[in-house]
Amino acid sequence: MTGGTVTRAQLSEAVYQEVGLSxxxxxxxxxxxxxxxxxxxxxxxxxxxxxxxxxxxxxKGERVGRNPKTGEEVPIEPRHVLVFRASHVLKDQINTTLGxxxxxxxxxx
Amino acid sequence: xTKSELILRLAETNPHLYQRDVERIVTTIFGxxxxxxxxxxxxxxxxxxxxxxxxRDARVGRNPRTGDSVRVDEKFVxxxxxxxxxxxxxxxxxx
Numbered sequence: 001m002t003g004g005t006v007t008r009a010q011l012s013e014a015v016y017q018e019v020g021l022s023x024x025x026x027x028x029x030x031x032x033x034x035x036x037x038x039x040x041x042x043x044x045x046x047x048x049x050x051x052x053x054x055x056x057x058x059x060k061g062e063r064v065g066r067n068p069k070t071g072e073e074v075p076i077e078p079r080h081v082l083v084f085r086a087s088h089v090l091k092d093q094i095n096t097t098l099g100x101x102x103x104x105x106x107x108x109x
Numbered sequence: 110x111t112k113s114e115l116i117l118r119l120a121e122t123n124p125h126l127y128q129r130d131v132e133r134i135v136t137t138i139f140g141x142x143x144x145x146x147x148x149x150x151x152x153x154x155x156x157x158x159x160x161x162x163x164x165r166d167a168r169v170g171r172n173p174r175t176g177d178s179v180r181v182d183e184k185f186v187x188x189x190x191x192x193x194x195x196x197x198x199x200x201x202x203x204x
Contacts, residue, residue: 006145006152014141019130029123029134034157036118040110042198049112052139053187057199080199082158084189090143091187094162097147098185 041082051089058083146187156194163188 008030016026040047041057048054057080065076110118116135120128142152142160152160167183191199 004145004148004150006141006150008154010145011138011141011154014137015134018137019133021126021130026134029119030138032119032122033115033135033138034154036115037110038157038195038198041195042201045110047110047115049115049139052112052143055189082189082191082195082199084158084160084187086187090146093143093147094185094187098149098162099183101149 049087051087053084053086053090055082055084057081154192156192158192158195159190161188161190162186 008027011030012023012027015021015029016023019026021029037047037055041055044057046054046056060079060081062078063076065074066072067074112135116128116131119135120126120131123131126134145152146160146162149162162185165184165186168181169178170181171177172179
């Protein structure tokens with residue numbers, strides 16, 4: 001693994017290279033895409049991006065948790081959590097490239 | 110919302126763009142994220158969330174129907190951690 005981190009800047013750059021809008025507008029569009037997805041999820045909608053994966057909001061009930069430091073019981077309020085399920089296409093793409101690298105002898109287990 | 114619905118929405122709010130360009134923008138964004146993960150990179154989008162890849166060790170699993178042991182190879186699974194801002198939004202009362 002190369003261990004790098006990709007951020008909005010690289011996504012905007014890719015859009016800039018691919019579509020030929022200005023850098024500013026490319027950055028705005030990346031933001032708009034993330035914003036539209038966030039808005040849909042906030043409305044409780046599921047977001048499905050074919051060949052990438054799906055985002056869904058799940059409702060969690062109240063449960064009793066524990067402060068791991070003090071052992072004290074604390075109630076955990078009911079809440080919404082976001083779950084991402086990668087599509088098979090994405091899983092396969094990742095395992096094709098990383099699995100190959102991992103299969104080489106001498107790699108740290 | 111599906112990918113095509115997302116594209117339609119973006120095309121509506123950006124009438125100066127051709128729909129095929131909007132399509133390419135959306136495809137490029139998710140393609141870049143996928144390629145980064147396939148290289149083993151992390152993708153960190155502040156406020157939204159972070160994508161990363163986790164390695165699952167090879168293990169001996171069982172066929173739940175027959176009880177037979179089966180070898181499961183090492184594999185890599187994509188993982189998403191929701192960003193703080195989005196997590197807070199999902200739990201806000203006013204939405």
